[in-house]
Amino acid sequence: MKAYMIILLLSMLSYSGLTYSQPIQNSAKDGQFEWIRTARVFLVDAYLPPFVPKLEYDAELLAQTMEDMHANVVRIGTMGKYATIQGIRFSTHPDQGNRDLLKETIAACKPRGIRVVPYISTGHKLAYSMISNDYPEYARQKYPNAPPERRQMFVGEDLATVCWMTPYRQAYWDYVEHVVRDYDIDGMYFDTWWIFNFWGGMKVCYCDGCQKGFLAYSGKKLPYHENEQDYTEEELALIEEYQDWYWEDYIGFIYKLKDMIKSYKDVPIIFNIVNPKKIAKLDPRIIPLNDAVLYERGQTILERAEGVSLALSLGFGVWPYVGVYNQWPRVIYNGYLYQQQILINAMFGAGSIVAQPYAYTAQTENRRYVSDPFRLIETHENDFVGFRNYPFVAVVYGLEGPKQLEQDNWWWPTNSRTASLGAFAGCLYNHIQVSSIHEKVLDDPDLLSKYRVLYLADIMRLNQKQIENVKDFVREGGGLVASFGTSLYDNDMKEQQQFGLEELIHVHPLEHTAELDSLMDWYDCMLGGPDDLYLLANNQNSAKLGQYWENRLVPLWFYKPVRVMPGGTVLMDIVTGDGHNPILPGLVISNYGKGKVIYSASALESLYFGDRPYILGDLIRTMVGLVEPEPAPYTLEAPASLITNLTQKENRWVIHLTNWTGNKFEKDRINEYYLAPVENVRLQIHIPEGKKVSNVSTLVKADFKKKITGQNLEMFFPRIESYQAVEVDFE
Numbered sequence: 001m002k003a004y005m006i007i008l009l010l011s012m013l014s015y016s017g018l019t020y021s022q023p024i025q026n027s028a029k030d031g032q033f034e035w036i037r038t039a040r041v042f043l044v045d046a047y048l049p050p051f052v053p054k055l056e057y058d059a060e061l062l063a064q065t066m067e068d069m070h071a072n073v074v075r076i077g078t079m080g081k082y083a084t085i086q087g088i089r090f091s092t093h094p095d096q097g098n099r100d101l102l103k104e105t106i107a108a109c110k111p112r113g114i115r116v117v118p119y120i121s122t123g124h125k126l127a128y129s130m131i132s133n134d135y136p137e138y139a140r141q142k143y144p145n146a147p148p149e150r151r152q153m154f155v156g157e158d159l160a161t162v163c164w165m166t167p168y169r170q171a172y173w174d175y176v177e178h179v180v181r182d183y184d185i186d187g188m189y190f191d192t193w194w195i196f197n198f199w200g201g202m203k204v205c206y207c208d209g210c211q212k213g214f215l216a217y218s219g220k221k222l223p224y225h226e227n228e229q230d231y232t233e234e235e236l237a238l239i240e241e242y243q244d245w246y247w248e249d250y251i252g253f254i255y256k257l258k259d260m261i262k263s264y265k266d267v268p269i270i271f272n273i274v275n276p277k278k279i280a281k282l283d284p285r286i287i288p289l290n291d292a293v294l295y296e297r298g299q300t301i302l303e304r305a306e307g308v309s310l311a312l313s314l315g316f317g318v319w320p321y322v323g324v325y326n327q328w329p330r331v332i333y334n335g336y337l338y339q340q341q342i343l344i345n346a347m348f349g350a351g352s353i354v355a356q357p358y359a360y361t362a363q364t365e366n367r368r369y370v371s372d373p374f375r376l377i378e379t380h381e382n383d384f385v386g387f388r389n390y391p392f393v394a395v396v397y398g399l400e401g402p403k404q405l406e407q408d409n410w411w412w413p414t415n416s417r418t419a420s421l422g423a424f425a426g427c428l429y430n431h432i433q434v435s436s437i438h439e440k441v442l443d444d445p446d447l448l449s450k451y452r453v454l455y456l457a458d459i460m461r462l463n464q465k466q467i468e469n470v471k472d473f474v475r476e477g478g479g480l481v482a483s484f485g486t487s488l489y490d491n492d493m494k495e496q497q498q499f500g501l502e503e504l505i506h507v508h509p510l511e512h513t514a515e516l517d518s519l520m521d522w523y524d525c526m527l528g529g530p531d532d533l534y535l536l537a538n539n540q541n542s543a544k545l546g547q548y549w550e551n552r553l554v555p556l557w558f559y560k561p562v563r564v565m566p567g568g569t570v571l572m573d574i575v576t577g578d579g580h581n582p583i584l585p586g587l588v589i590s591n592y593g594k595g596k597v598i599y600s601a602s603a604l605e606s607l608y609f610g611d612r613p614y615i616l617g618d619l620i621r622t623m624v625g626l627v628e629p630e631p632a633p634y635t636l637e638a639p640a641s642l643i644t645n646l647t648q649k650e651n652r653w654v655i656h657l658t659n660w661t662g663n664k665f666e667k668d669r670i671n672e673y674y675l676a677p678v679e680n681v682r683l684q685i686h687i688p689e690g691k692k693v694s695n696v697s698t699l700v701k702a703d704f705k706k707k708i709t710g711q712n713l714e715m716f717f718p719r720i721e722s723y724q725a726v727e728v729d730f731e
Contacts, residue, residue: 031386033268035115036187036292036317038384039351040342040374041073042066043321045119046080046101048329050358052156055095058361063108065361070374072114075189075353076105078179079121081157082130088178089171091130106184115186117270118179122172122191125151125159125198132160138168140199143224144206151198161198164250165209176257180264188261189294192272193286195250196243202228204239213249214242251285258289270319272296276307277417279314279438280399292317294353298324300666301344305643306424306436308348309389310397313437313447319353320345322370324669332359332366335673336662336722342373343723347645347656349389376723380699383654383727387647390633392433393624394451395424396442396459401493412610414558414603419458419484422609426620427455429612429640433633442466445473453479453628456501457605460489467500474504475593479627483600484560505599506568506590510561519583523576525556525602532577533559535586535602535619538570544589545571545622553577554615556586557607562599564588574601589626596627637682642720651691653728654699655683659720681717683726691730699725 042062050056066074076084083090084101106116131139131148139148140163148160162168180188196203204210204222211222222242223235231239258269268291273279275297293316295307304320311318322341323334338354345352352374360367377384398416412418420436427434441447442462448454448469459482462470467487474480487500488509498508510516525533535554542550549572556574564570564585572587590597600623608616617640625632633646634655641661647654662672687693693713696706702724705716715726 033187033291033317034385035073036268036270036319036351037349038346038377038381039073039115039319039353040071040377041075041117041319041351041353042071042357043353043355044074044076044358045356046077046082046084047154048080048356048358049155051077051080051082051084051093052154055093057101059101059104059108061361062105062358063112063114065357066109066114067112069360069367069371070378071354071357071370072378073117073186073351074105074109074114075117075119076102077119077121078102079119079124079126079175081127081154081159083175085179087182088175089135090175091127091134102179102183110184116184117187117189118183118185120176120179120188120190122193123162123164123195123197124191125153125161128158128160130160131162135168135171138162138166138171139207140166141206141210142199142201143226144211146206149200159198163205163207163210164195164253165205165213165246166207169253173257173260177260177264180261180267185265185267187268187270190269190271192274193254193289195246202231202239203243210242210246214245217245218242247283251283254289268292268317270294270317273311275299276303276310276397276436277399279307279310280397284440287314287316290316292319294318295320296324297321298341298669300668301340301643301660301663302425302428302666303421304341304344305348305428305645306395306397306421308345308350309435310438312349312389313394313435313441318350320350322352322354324355326356329356330359332357332363333671334366335369335671336675337669337671338369339373339722340658340660340662340675342370342377343656343658344643344660346373346377346384347643347647347658347725349387349647373723376699380725383652383699383725384647387649387652387654389435390433390646390648390653391435391450391452392628392633392646393427393453393455394435394437394441394448395420395427395455395457396439397436398439398457398459401460401489412607414458414606416458416460418606418609419603420605422605422607423455423457423481423483423620425612426605426608426617427624428643430617430621431634431636431638431642431644432621432624433644433646439466442469445469448473449476449478451478452630453481453624455624456480456482456486458484458486458603460485460487460493461491462487462500463491464500470501471504471592474595474597477594477629479595479624479629480504480592480597481600481623481627482597483605484558484603488560502565504590504592504597505588506565506597507562507585507588507599507601508565510563510584512561516561520561523583525559533583534575534577534580535572535604536575536580536582538573538582541569541571544569544626548618549622552615553580554619555604555607555613557603559584559586559602562588562601567591568599571598587623595629598623598627631686633686635684637680638678638720642678642681651730653685653726653730655685655726655728657681657683657720657724657726659722675722678720679718681720683715683717685713685715685726685728687711687713688730693728694731695727695729697727699727 398420573582574584661676
C-alpha cells in the first residue's frame with residue numbers, strides 16, 4: 001500500500017497543472033461515427049431491476065424485445081451497484097457467480113445486428129459492502145479517518161462514495177482497459193466527467209491521497225472543521241484551491257485515458273452531460289475528448305429541439321433520453337410523449353435512448369409508441385443518415401446571469417435563459433428554420449458564416465474576439481437581431497457605459513437622470529392600467545415594417561432606455577397607453593456593410609417564453625425577415641404545434657413536420673394518449689437559385705397537392721397525423 005501511494009503521488013504531480021489549448025470541436029471527423037446520430041438505443045442500467053435487488057437479467061429476452069421494437073443499440077451497464085463483468089477489482093452481485101453479463105449481451109445482440117455500447121461507471125457510488133468490506137481503500141473520507149459515506153439509491157443495498165486519489169484510480173483504469181481490449185464493443189459510454197459525484201459536505205476528501213497529494217502540490221494542509229460555519233475565508237480559499245488542483249489532475253488523467261482507449265479501438269466516446277445547461281458551462285477542454293453527449297433529462301419538446309441543435313453546433317452526436325428515470329422501473333404506461341420525443345430527436349439530427357425499457361420485455365401493449373417511430377426511422381434511414389440541419393437562423397444559447405441582473409415579477413422571469421429560449425421558441429413556433437448554437441461558435445468565423453441570421457437575445461457579455469467576429473459576419477452580409485442587455489456587460493457582469501456591439505446596433509445607453517427615473521417609475525410594462533407601456537410602429541418609418549403593424553399596440557416588457565445614434569432608424573417607439581406618446585426608442589434598424597441589424601430595447605423574447613402572446617411571435621418573425629439576406633428556405637401555414645425542421649444532404653432536402661397538439665401547454669414529462677390531427681397545411685419551399693426540382697415524395701404515405709411556380713414549390717396537405725416529412729431532390 002505504501003509503495004502504491006508513492007506511485008499515485010508521482011502520477012498526480014505529473015498530471016497537475018497541465019493546460020490544454022484544444023479546439024472547441026470534438027475529436028471525431030464529421031460523419032466518422034454517423035450511426036450515433038440515428039441510433040435507436042435501449043438504456044439498461046445496472047442500478048435498477050433486473051440487476052438489483054435480485055439478479056434477473058435475461059440478455060436473450062432483451063435482444064428479442066429490441067429486435068421486435070426496431071432498436072439497434074443497447075447501452076448496457078458494466079457496473080451499477082456491483083460489477084456485471086468478470087476480471088476487474090470490483091465486486092459482483094451475490095447471485096452472479098461466474099456470469100459475465102456483457103459477454104451474454106454481446107452474444108445475444110450481435111447476431112441480430114444490434115450494436116453494444118458498455119456503460120462505464122465513472123466515479124459513481126458503489127455498493128456499500130464493496131467499499132466497506134472488499135475495497136475499503138477506494139472510499140472517500142468526508143472527514144479525517146471517516147468510515148465510507150453511506151447513501152441510499154434505488155432498490156437494494158446502500159451505496160458508498162469513492163475518491164480518485166485512492167487505488168480506485170488504477171482499478172478504474174484497468175477496468176476500462178479490460179472492457180475496450182477484451183470485448184467486441186461499438187462505443188464507450190462514460191458517466192458524467194465530474195469529480196465530486198454524490199459527495200456531501202464541503203466537497204473535500206481526507207483520504208491519504210488527497211491530504212498528501214495536496215500537501216505535496218501546495219505545501220499546505222487541508223483544513224477541517226466539524227461545523228462548516230467555522231471555516232475562515234482563508235480556509236475556504238484553500239479548499240477552492242484543493243478543488244482546482246483535483247480537477248486539473250483529473251483532466252490530465254482522462255486525456256491519457258482517451259489515448260489508451262483509442263490505442264485499442266477507434267470507437268466513439270460518449271459521456272453524460274445531463275442537460276443542455278451543462279454544455280454551456282462545460283470546461284472547453286472536455287469537448288475534444290468526446291464524440292457524443294447524452295442528455296439525461298427529458299424536458300419539453302421545445303427544450304429538446306433546442307438542446308439537440310445546441311450539441312450539434314459543437315459537432316457532437318447526441319442521445320437525449322426518451323422518457324426519464326421514474327420510480328416504477330417494472331412497468332411502462334407511456335404514450336405519445338415517447339413517440340413524439342423520438343421523432344423530434346430524429347428530425348433535428350439526434351439518436352434516441354429509451355430510459356428504463358426492460359419492462360417492455362414483459363409488457364407489450366405500449367410497445368408501439370417506441371416501435372412505430374423506430375420502424376419509420378429504420379425504413380427511411382437514407383433520409384436521416386448524413387443529413388444536417390439547414391443553417392439559417394442561429395440563436396445563441398444563453399444562461400441565467402447573476403441574480404442582481406435578473407428581472408422578475410409575479411409571473412415571468414427575465415434573464416438570458418428565458419430570452420434565448422424565447423427567441424428559439426419564437427422562431428420554432430412560427431416555422432422559421434432555426435438552430436440553437438453554443439456561444440463558442442462566435443469564436444469561429446467559419447462556423448458562424450454558415451448561418452444567415454444571428455440572434456442574440458440578452459446575451460449580456462461577449463469577448464472582444466466574438467464582437468469582431470460578429471462585426472465581420474454582418475459586414476459580409478449576415479443579419480443580426482440583438483435585444484435588451486446584449487453585449488452591455490463585462491466578464492464580471494458589470495454594466496458598461498456602452499454596448500460592445502454599439503457600432504452595429506447604433507444605440508447608446510441613456511444616463512439615468514431624475515426625469516428619466518421618474519418616467520420609468522410612473523409607467524409600468526408589467527401590469528395593465530393607466531400607466532401601461534407598449535411598442536408601436538414609428539409614424540415616419542412604419543412602411544418598413546409593413547401594413548400589419550400600423551397602429552397595432554404590442555405588449556412591452558422589461559426594457560433598456562437608449563438613445564439612437566447616427567445611422568440608426570427607429571421602427572417602433574416605446575409609447576404610453578394613455579395617448580400613445582413616444583417616450584423612448586423600442587426597435588432600431590441599421591445597416592452595417594452588406595448586412596442589416598435590428599436592436600430591440602425590450603426583453604420581448606422572455607415575455608414570449610412566459611406568456612406566448614402570438615403578437616410577439618409575429619414580431620420575432622418580422623424582425624428576422626427584415627435582416628435576412630436571402631429568402632427563407634420555406635414558409636409554412638400551420639399551427640405552432642406542428643414542429644418543423646429542414647435537413648439537407650447534397651442535392652436532397654428533407655423537411656420534417658412533427659405534430660404535438662396533444663400537449664398544448666407543454667407540461668414537462670406529461671404523457672398523452674391522443675393526438676389531434678393538423679389539417680389544411682400549406683408548405684412553400686423556395687427552390688435554390690440554379691436548381692430544378694427532380695423529385696418530390698413523402699416519408700409517410702399521404703394525399704397532397706403540389707405545384708411549382710417560378711422558384712417556389714407549393715404543397716398542400718389536407719391532414720397530417722403524428723408526423724410527416726417531405727423529400728425534395730434537386731438537380
